[in-house]
Amino acid sequence: MTETIDSERRDSAVAPAEHLRRSMAAVRLSFTWLGVRKTLSPQQRDQAADSFGAEGKFLSAGKKLLDTSHPAFKAVTAVKGRAAAFWKGISLPYPEPGLRLLRQSDIGPFDQRMEQFRAELAEAVAKLDEHYDELRAAARERLGDLYCAADYPTTLVGLFAIEHEFPAVDPPDYLRRLQPELYRQEADRVRARFQEAVRLAEQAFTEELAKLVDHLSERLQGDVDGKPKVFRDSAVTNLTEFFARFQSLSVGSDEQLEELVARARDVMQGIAPQQLREDQSTRQQVARQISAVQASLDQLMVDRPRRNLIRRPR
Incomplete structure (x- = not known):
């Protein structure tokens, strides 16, 4: 088993x-x-x-x-x-x-x-x-x-x-004919590198999403001199751009990450920066929901070292 x-x-x-x-x-x-x-x-x-x-x-x-x-x-x-x-x-x-x-x-x-x-x-x-x-x-x-x-x-x-x-990363085909064993070793090395590339992609996407969510959450919570914190439009637009890039480049290797990206996307769906600046109820609602995503991301990043050990090829 x-x-x-x-x-x-x-x-x-x-x-x-x-x-x-x-x-x-x-x-x-x-x-x-x-x-x-x-x-x-x-x-x-x-x-x-x-x-x-x-x-x-x-x-x-x-x-x-x-x-x-x-x-x-x-x-x-x-x-x-x-x-x-x-x-x-x-x-x-x-x-x-x-x-x-x-x-x-x-x-x-x-x-x-x-x-x-x-x-x-x-x-x-x-x-x-x-x-x-x-x-x-x-x-x-x-x-x-x-x-x-x-x-x-x-x-x-x-x-x-x-x-x-655009350099080739696969072993050259002539090596298969001339040195089959060496070709096999090189093919194994390339496969291991692409498995590592998957891990690096997961890590990069997770860290970027965490950074963007942390920044938005920090801007939405609390106040300065009794007034809500001011934040730039980029706090929202950078997240929107991330969602598009993730949809384009994600290899679908991490279900937890996919779920968290979907949750964050749902939270920000139809939300404009000016709306967060002017509508206090919307600001509080987004702050509460994005904080929940933030907590799940923090837990994912804590769990990831163990997951990497499990998945790392032997």
């Missing part, structure tokens, strides 16, 4: 993993980015150490080449942030650094959006380059004797890039 139960548990963990392997593609997003910090030369480091009566070899020091708080530089950095956020928002984690899992049906839209980000980046870099002389002049003034013209390229165009690729 015990063996049957253990077998069912392993099957329930493998099925979502196999679904991920068949329906998802691994995607890597990478950035080429201008470095704006540089380590001081040994001579400069020794000179800096002397001012503190220290030995240069025990001192680590660097200089900032450009002012990254300049609006034109911040615009370039913002494109990078939006691209990374889009990549993470449309995909699931994978237990290999730099890789995430994207639905195969989303490959086309993802590729198009990355092309848009590349165009936005090129435009932002071109505008930054227009301010490059100004930025170098400011650096020369601020760095003093530490300024070195050789640290600065002639132009910033071409020094920033966004790239993506």
Whole structure:
């Protein structure tokens, strides 16, 4: 009887993993980015150490080449942030650094959006380059004797890039013919990684939902100086966006999590931020219901380590 139960548990963990392997593609997003910090030369480091009566070899020091708080530089950095956020928002984690899992049906839209980000980046870099002389002049003034013209390229165009690729994660088929045993080992390793990907997805969704619910609950309860706490629209809209992403990406591997997401969605159904600010009875009702979801989430997160031990493949 015990063996049957253990077998069912392993099957329930493998099925979502196999679904991920068949329906998802691994995607890597990478950035080429201008470095704006540089380590001081040994001579400069020794000179800096002397001012503190220290030995240069025990001192680590660097200089900032450009002012990254300049609006034109911040615009370039913002494109990078939006691209990374889009990549993470449309995909699931994978237990290999730099890789995430994207639905195969989303490959086309993802590729198009990355092309848009590349165009936005090129435009932002071109505008930054227009301010490059100004930025170098400011650096020369601020760095003093530490300024070195050789640290600065002639132009910033071409020094920033966004790239993506879809690397294969399954073992190559030729390995099956040439080294069957090695192929089997690699196939086992890939299956284990996708089982881990399922666990990582569950964990990421649970933690994100808990964070969003905790924030909304905290904003709805209590008051400040006798007035209800003020909260931004994002306290509600972020939850709505989470529900849509969960529906799109969930692999259906955790019934408890599915139930809690459904409960939270029901609580927030038809609720607008302004309604929570103006209607006290609605505010209290939502606060009470979302607190119940919050308590269940807290319990799920306590129980999850034990569940992971049960489901972890042997």
